[in-house]
Amino acid sequence: MAREIGPDRVQTGDAIPPRHQTDWSGVAPVRPLALVRPRSTEEVSAVLRLCSAHRVPVVPQGGLTGLAGAAVPCADAIALSLDRMNAIESLDAAAATITVQAGATLEAVQQAAAAHGLLFGVDLGARGSCQIGGNLATNAGGNGVLQFGMMREQTLGLEVVMADGSVLPMLRPMIKNNTGYDLKQFFIGAEGTLGVITRAVLRLHPAPRARATTLVALPDFDAALALLGRLQARFPGAVAAFELMWRGFVETSLRWQKLREPFEAAHPFVALVDVVGDDEAVLRDALEGILGDAMEDGITADAAIAQSHAQAQAFWKIREATAELPVHMHPPINLDVSLPMRAIGRFAEACRAAFDARWPAHHSLFFGHVGDSNLHVTTDGISIGGEAEELERIVYAQVAAFGGSVSAEHGIGLHKKPYLGASRTPAELAVMRAIKQALDPHHLLNPGKVFDK
Amino acid sequence: MAREIGPDRVQTGDAIPPRHQTDWSGVAPVRPLALVRPRSTEEVSAVLRLCSAHRVPVVPQGGLTGLAGAAVPCADAIALSLDRMNAIESLDAAAATITVQAGATLEAVQQAAAAHGLLFGVDLGARGSCQIGGNLATNAGGNGVLQFGMMREQTLGLEVVMADGSVLPMLRPMIKNNTGYDLKQFFIGAEGTLGVITRAVLRLHPAPRARATTLVALPDFDAALALLGRLQARFPGAVAAFELMWRGFVETSLRWQKLREPFEAAHPFVALVDVVGDDEAVLRDALEGILGDAMEDGITADAAIAQSHAQAQAFWKIREATAELPVHMHPPINLDVSLPMRAIGRFAEACRAAFDARWPAHHSLFFGHVGDSNLHVTTDGISIGGEAEELERIVYAQVAAFGGSVSAEHGIGLHKKPYLGASRTPAELAVMRAIKQALDPHHLLNPGKVFDK
Incomplete structure (x- = not known):
């Protein structure tokens, strides 16, 4: 690989910085075979072609701020960081669009928009570290969803490199474009399991006065x-x-x-x-x-x-x-669910009653972007490990009973895999697997994330 | 089939009304093997299971107002009309959502919303005839796109029946739902080639005062x-x-x-x-x-x-x-394209110059939803047939040169298949085919639409 794309693109062994070995999910660090940091779409394509030929799995990495573990490496895979592809390539103020590389931080995009009196519709706490590629791969939500929708709704075009190294240059900036399947939708929210996002054309909005x-x-x-x-x-x-x-x-x-x-x-x-x-x-x-x-x-x-x-x-x-949760709780257990809007109040009551019955001394907080049907639940006084898993089972059983989603905005990654069935039927999971098989037949892209083989 | 779902659901031979033999595209009528009009998702599933077992192709039909020929039957297929599944099932005014069957007309949805002081974001001329299932299958655009987006942006949940009869009940009404691949996106705009849409949960908006x-x-x-x-x-x-x-x-x-x-x-x-x-x-x-x-x-x-x-x-x-185009033109040739917004003016000039050079006596009109990057071009004085095809080749070559889309909102169907390559690369088309193969391995759903096998 060092031969194909240059030795300064590849790090191995002790040279791999610890920050590339896990993300904000708290999953235990894993050292990958190598850390590869390409500088262009062509280099990403070359890396994937090579990995495909040698059947080496690839774990794409953005800003590593994910809370579900989707960017944690595997020991038999290379970690493919997009952090060097961080250019804001162009901004068209008249059309209110911006073209960026996947490694640009969310904040860099926000600032580029603000410099033209415009606003990018997605905002979240990790803005200074998280990258657009990761925001797209996880269909990030955050603070602006009520007004502008999720990351998906900001996306006009995507460039994606497939498992075999072929490039899909779907960067047309039009809102209206009904030319066959809207392929870019397949990669948004797929957590890097179907392709590697390298560039995007995003919508901007007028900044409010x-x-x-x-x-x-x-x-x-x-x-x-x-x-x-x-x-x-x-x-x-x-x-x-x-x-x-x-x-x-x-x-x-x-x-x-x-x-x-x-x-x-x-x-x-x-x-x-x-x-x-x-x-x-x-x-x-x-x-x-x-x-x-x-x-x-x-x-x-x-x-x-x-x-x-x-x-x-x-x-x-x-x-x-x-922001104070980690300081005051020991540690906090954070849950991110969504529910039919009317049911959120009853859902919260049902959860609290179940927690009180099981852990009388526990402390739980309920809050959320309720206009987006999103509820966050944070609990303290429940030990990490078996009890936390029991808590999750309690919550996700309620989610299933109320017809909600076990992941509103954080994604599935590694962490929520066991609970995916609470929000998805076997027929839906079978279709997801068929799509994965069709686009990544050797299961080289982010293996073991979202679902097992 | 008459045995499985009841004889009153199936018509054959001369009993098939002419209106089910073509759509508004002007494609020559084709009489299908049978017209099947199920009354429930279970019946749609039974029909598809049977067709899958006997390898009989299925052409789904909505309101038959499409302009690209996607709902025109094939002689060796059954036509599957959703027109009897036309219920407005429920409306939640507090959450601003509506659950409808695929055969409900767009106008019925608009009226149901209006009765609660709400507005449905999609509107188009065929509102009284077109059906929500067809609007979804073609990702309809129309008059409201600038403010509310396309049909895709109105969709919170979908129920879809797959080629083998299995049902995906993805009807959760939450804006935020990151639980694996967002499968509903795959069926929106796929023109009935990946699954049959039977029900939907749609967003509503406050009606402006x-x-x-x-x-x-x-x-x-x-x-x-x-x-x-x-x-x-x-x-x-x-x-x-x-x-x-x-x-x-x-x-x-x-x-x-x-x-x-x-x-x-x-x-x-x-x-x-x-x-x-x-x-x-x-x-x-x-x-x-x-x-x-x-x-x-x-x-x-x-x-x-x-x-x-x-x-x-x-x-x-x-x-x-x-609305007067068909009265005054002989007949009009209508084109529906989209372009990067800045390029629309130059694109229109280039087209007009090319038309003038080739057909000095022609008459062409340029107009459109420019805020959506959508331009309509209508010409008269060019004979249907070879000359019309020449005109299309001229326009779509300009679309390709300007990085636009050969179909802004009408879809591909039969009519624009030859030009899909002007807006899509071979790698993109290969991924579309891989998805089709994965979800409909026997190519039974709307065969020959969007692309050939």
């Missing part, structure tokens, strides 16, 4: 849904965040961060809402009207509209307690 | 793009239409419909724009501001904002001359 933030106290879950419906009717396509926090989350966040109660009383739910538009005063007026009506109708119990950027940040600080 | 319409005269194509950019920055997610008409189109429309020139002078381009929001007066004020600035900056030459619904309809009448 104004934003207003409000914190709303709610008596119950159905009230939260009712409020969301009213907000979306009043601000179509402009509700940028609707984060719901159960009381336990709010209480814990205030305690950890030594913050004051935002309202005079404690309320069962607090929603944090951002709306965007052209003029902040207009947005605040409109929010006041909606919240006043909602209060009269018994939907909201209390509400505060941020009157300054600093106050908006203070509201967001309550939600951002999640 | 107000709409404002403006007609804008523009000096050149780049000015149109500049205006679109300004509109999208000012009304993010709320520019509902941006239809561009070249002078020839405007002139022809006015003549056919005996309408007056909308501006004092004739201008090279006219854009018809709809923006939506909460308050009509506010929208009109904002439009006035933008158009005033654009006039000062030399982007627009003239503009009129509709002051009433009747005036908005009068503006739209100019664009809707397309």
Whole structure:
């Protein structure tokens, strides 16, 4: 391989940096056969051709911030890092599109867009480290989904290298393109098991000129849904965040961060809402009207509209307690599920009741991007290992009962493989395997991820 | 088959109505072996199991309004019409989702949404006849794409019956669901060649309370793009239409419909724009501001904002001359292509120059959903047959040269098969064939559509 693409592209043995041996999932590090860091699509193609000829498996790597273990190497595979292919190749402001290499960080894309008064629709905490290729391979979600959709919805074109080294140059920048199967869809969210994404054409959006933030106290879950419906009717396509926090989350966040109660009383739910538009005063007026009506109708119990950027940040600080989870929990067990929107409240109650029955001293937090049907559950006081697995079984059985998804946005990787059957039928899994067999007949691309052979 | 699913489900010979023997593409009618009209997913599954066992091909049929011939039967196949599976099964207003059977018309879905103050994001001229299953199988576009995307973007869940009769019940209504390959994407836009879509869960949107319409005269194509950019920055997610008409189109429309020139002078381009929001007066004020600035900056030459619904309809009448194409042209040759947005102006000039050189007396019209990178070209004065094929070769060669798509929204079907290679590389076509082989190994589903074996 060093001969084909140059010795400076290949590292082996002790020269392989530890950071390439695992990801943020906590899966134990594995040293691959070699770490290969190509500089171009042609080099990626050469590597895959060679690996295909010698039947050497390949584990593609992006920013290694995944939480499901999809980028953890195997000992008999090479790790293929896209980190040197990190160029922002071009930006077309008139068409609001950007063409980037897979190794560009999410933040680099966001900054390139911002320099033209535009916005990239995906944002998440790992923005400085995670790479576009990984965001695509895992169909990343994050903070912008309510307004702009997942990574899939941002994607106009993809360049993909197949297991045999052939290149699919599907980089046409048109929204409308019905010429046979929309192949790029096959690779988004496939976690590197069907092809290696090397470049992408992504959509951009106008950056909003104004934003207003409000914190709303709610008596119950159905009230939260009712409020969301009213907000979306009043601000179509402009509700940028609707984060719901159960009381336990709010209480814990205030305690950890030594913050004051935002309202005079404690309320069962607090929603944090951002709306965007052209003029902040207009947005605040409109929010006041909606919240006043909602209060009269018994939907909201209390509400505060941020009157300054600093106050908006203070509201967001309550939600951002999640950054403190690893500090205060021992360690936290994080779950990322989605459910039919109406069922989220009952699902959370069912989970909490089951946890309380099994682990009376446990501590669990419920919060999430409820407008996206996404709920995060974090628990403490349950030991890692057998008990954590028991907890997962409890949660995923509830997910199956409520018709939800065991992975809203983190993917399957290694970690959630045992539970895939809770959200997918045997017939669906059989079709996935048939597609894998068709596109990667020797099972060389990220073997053992998503499902076993 | 009559035994398995009941004799009233099956028609043969002369009993097969002519309307099931072709579609709106103009392809010559073909009488299938039988017309089968199942009433449930179970019956569709039984039909496919039987056909698979006896190796009888199946041509799925929706509303038969397709323009590329994808639903035209083959003589050795059964035609499988979904028209009896037309129920609107449920609508969840809080979650803004609707669950429907494949045979429901687009209009029925629109009406069900409207009854709850909601809107379905896809709209097109054939709304009263076309069916959701066909809209999904062709990834329909139409009037709402700029704001809401194609049919794909409206789809949360799909139920699909595979060639062997197995059922994929992928009807979970969550936006976020990263559990393995997003299989539903494989069937959207596959024109019935990979599976038969039987039910869908679709997203709905709040219906806008107000709409404002403006007609804008523009000096050149780049000015149109500049205006679109300004509109999208000012009304993010709320520019509902941006239809561009070249002078020839405007002139022809006015003549056919005996309408007056909308501006004092004739201008090279006219854009018809709809923006939506909460308050009509506010929208009109904002439009006035933008158009005033654009006039000062030399982007627009003239503009009129509709002051009433009747005036908005009068503006739209100019664009809707397309309904008159078959009356006034002998017959019209319609092309539906997409291009990188910046290239559309130069592409249109190149096509017109080539047409003028070859057919000095021809008449061609250029117009389209330019905000979606979609251009329609209609020509008259060129005889059907060899000359029409020559015209298509000219246009699609330009599409290839400009990196565009030979089918923006109509699909490939039978009609555009010869030109698929202008927008797809051999490696891409090989992957499409591998997928087809994996999911329909006996090539029983809509054989000969999209590509030959």
